[in-house]
Amino acid sequence: MTETFDKRKTIDLRNKHIGPSCKVFFSHDPIKIVRAKGQYMFDERGERYLDCINNVAHVGHSHPDVVKAGAKQMELLNTNSRFLHDNLVQYAERLQATLPEPLSVCYFVNSGSEANDLALRLAWQYTSHKGIITLDHAYHGHVSSLIDISPYKFHQRANLEKNLSVFVAPSPDIYRGKYREDHPDPATAYSDEVRDIIDDAHKKGHRIAAFIAESLQSCGGQIIPPRGYFQKVAEHVHKAGGIFIADEVQVGFGRTGSHFWAFQLQGEDFVPDIVTMGKPIGNGHPMSCVVTTRNIAEAFMSTGMEYFNTFGGNPVSCAIGLAVLDVIQKEDLQGNATRVGSYLMQLLKQQREKHPLVGDVRGVGLFVGVELVRDRIQRIPATAEAQDVIYKLKEQRILLSTDGPHRNVLKFKPPMCFCAEDAKFIVEKIDKVLTEIEAALGLQLPVVMNGIQETYCGGKGHKHNLNRVSGQEAVESHESGPSKKQRKIKNDIK
Amino acid sequence: MTETFDKRKTIDLRNKHIGPSCKVFFSHDPIKIVRAKGQYMFDERGERYLDCINNVAHVGHSHPDVVKAGAKQMELLNTNSRFLHDNLVQYAERLQATLPEPLSVCYFVNSGSEANDLALRLAWQYTSHKGIITLDHAYHGHVSSLIDISPYKFHQRANLEKNLSVFVAPSPDIYRGKYREDHPDPATAYSDEVRDIIDDAHKKGHRIAAFIAESLQSCGGQIIPPRGYFQKVAEHVHKAGGIFIADEVQVGFGRTGSHFWAFQLQGEDFVPDIVTMGKPIGNGHPMSCVVTTRNIAEAFMSTGMEYFNTFGGNPVSCAIGLAVLDVIQKEDLQGNATRVGSYLMQLLKQQREKHPLVGDVRGVGLFVGVELVRDRIQRIPATAEAQDVIYKLKEQRILLSTDGPHRNVLKFKPPMCFCAEDAKFIVEKIDKVLTEIEAALGLQLPVVMNGIQETYCGGKGHKHNLNRVSGQEAVESHESGPSKKQRKIKNDIK
Incomplete structure (x- = not known):
């Protein structure tokens, strides 16, 4: 039997019995959620929150079709995959049908x-x-092998040495990274970095097994790699005898709107060797999947070592997975992601015109990031301000969070049933909150006069000569919008 | 929507889309199970199988209380533990109440x-x-860090080097191991091996972080360590600055009957530093738990690295976990494990009197192993015969499987609602199957005359002088049964 405690007791019990490394949202005043439906969550007093962050509840919280499929199968059978079961093979068939042909083994x-x-x-x-x-x-997961390949995590690690077989390439972030939107060919520039890492590793006697990347970097700050980057990286990695792993755990299953898998944004000529899936796959049910090629699967089998996963691919998980695929299709959630996502982007870009704190707005479908900066020229991360936005939105019953190495990127990854009214509502609230924060900081939009741009930041004005400033910032400060080259890059990645 | 295929199509689709390293039971003629209830599974033709192996379906397949709890919570809310939720804290509180006090953080x-x-x-x-x-x-799991500490698996690994920080101690197997039932103090002898490994590791500049063991070794061959072994090991490991991890993934939650956790069989003076749980915890629902001390939890937090697990501790998993605990209590499944387990042991021991193939019968509660040997003196593993037993029982609609390094141990880990009639039924079938196999092999029980025991094995008789044979075998061949010392050991470990 489940019990109901008052919030103070819940917090006390949590402090007593749950690992202190497991953090809550809004640690100063955490939220107790007791039910949820669609894109809304409800606290213990019945207050409704608009959920802009729970990408796991992909087709909407407590979707009846998913609940029904799970409950029905639980009543019948839940066992391991050492017995034949139709749900398993049907689901595998459905999943691989969404992928390029060589990716056929689950x-x-x-x-x-x-x-x-x-x-x-x-x-x-x-x-x-x-x-x-x-x-x-990058962040690829919490087991020890993945902490080793997650700079997002291992940069925080105190007393364990770095794994010497792990090599870190620059994130293909054209806003804050090494090569930016003014670079003539950031895809090649970033992939050349990978090539150089491979060459260097070879010189030191290492051999490359794989390059792994999220198709769109999530914790890394909602990064959209330039189109063509994956193809070029794959070429270098394959030449070195390695393979390409596309991590779709956060971004797959139609979130980008235009494509079912985010790696497909790179173009039809790109096929990873392995795709990993997770979070949204079961709308919250613990399940996930690895899909690869026949050759890789057979090499793995050739060791003679069986692979057995007790719960993996059980009939309940597969029934739920099938229901999620059905709902995505039936409710045209990919189409919704395209439509609502582009409306949200449009509204957020208007905010960028208005608010000096908004440094960059980027996104595809319902994967959107708003990078806050204290200074548009130097792109100083507005970390504290981003936290302030999050807490102020929470008071408005909106759940949003921040990410990126500086925790200054507002991230939008709502359930896929997020609608235009929700987008309008949250952007209005963001507008209000940013106005307040900027007023308190004395922050104003830069005034452009004779090529000299002045930014007023917290009372400490900085002067910059536009000629020394990278393209997008300089140009987008003008009313004329992005240059032709920038438009091309932006179009390419959408 | 889930579909129904004919069995051939299920197999074809599986061959096409499921990783070939994922094996089915009875690979020559796998079973398609479509529903299950209690301790019974049903194939696509409605044939009923008695399930003696699915320890995951702990309180019985498709238990209505568990299904109801899961379905009810799925309808309400399934989200991550960054929101406060009563199911999480209530379940943590309930779990830690089953453990010795220092184990309080989940x-x-x-x-x-x-x-x-x-x-x-x-x-x-x-x-x-x-x-x-x-x-x-040992087998501790399938992720890469655990393959490294699972000799059951890494002995099969072809081209990857052994992890140099992993040290393998002999399994405390008093039937087939280094120190047997005739040893005056196997607990000390086996723990001294661990002490020697630590000393040797120290000499080579290594430092020990942990000793890890299943409280009862499962894949290793249904091994019951001698009582007092864990205490002595813990002493050596603590002295070296390491900790003791008790893996209860397969054997916890009352399976041993007398105790809720199998490590408690070692005595009340033994408390591990970490306990890991899994398989039966959610009756098939994917969930598991690590419980540790406040000190260890705080050291983990001191890195500043957050631990976040997307699905871990979600309200549905916790509701299911609570329902499982309720059913164990309500239906007195621990008491049932004690009663039915000891009846099953009694029946199996009678089989040992009758069948030369039965080398050893060991168990606690509903965790039982029957080790088949071609020769009781030399204890030659009857691997092929064990496979034969399994396949012949399958024809009788009984699901049993083998384990151990030689795959010659019949393992019983049935759902905890397994009843006395089930025990009687399966042992009758085993009796028949063993009689057939032994007749085909020309195998007979040894005849004891004047201290000379003759074993007839496949027509090739071996002569052994009893004085050269280790205690239990020698003595138990007599009608008088085990010696006082052996009785003491056996009683200790129960």
């Missing part, structure tokens, strides 16, 4: 972490190499 | 593998050491 596991760890095992076995190239600020 | 994860990996991370962090001592034939 392994069902329980979490994105298990999926990424298995992807590494497949890569190590297939290539007989050890080296893994990962992106800076 | 981390909820999705599988036994995630639990054991987190246990390693906790140990590494708390001790700042790297070395892990594991038992021979």
